[in-house]
Amino acid sequence: MTPGRVRRRLSALWALAGVLLLVGAVVFSLSPPAGFGWFAYQPWSSDDVAVVVSGAVLMSPLQVLGVALVALALALCAGVGGYAVGARGTSRRSAPPR
Numbered sequence: 001m002t003p004g005r006v007r008r009r010l011s012a013l014w015a016l017a018g019v020l021l022l023v024g025a026v027v028f029s030l031s032p033p034a035g036f037g038w039f040a041y042q043p044w045s046s047d048d049v050a051v052v053v054s055g056a057v058l059m060s061p062l063q064v065l066g067v068a069l070v071a072l073a074l075a076l077c078a079g080v081g082g083y084a085v086g087a088r089g090t091s092r093r094s095a096p097p098r
Helices: 003-030 061-090
Strands: none
16 A cells, blocks of 8 residues: 555544544533433331432433444544554664564
């Protein structure tokens, strides 16, 4: 492959990663939060125990999609960056081993 072709492909992959990152962030931020409701009858107990879960995060399917797109974009950035660094090192001619 010629160096110009490699550069064009790398540029296209960087652009794809940027688009995926942007779309994932927009999908995540604009999706409605997940609703959760649970109702059951329980007679009043004498000790009035209430169970509270703090820090629990519920995400809607669209929010999960947004997070998945951002993760895919970051993985693509890592792969393209690693390939670019590796390809840059192989283009130099080195002396044959003795």
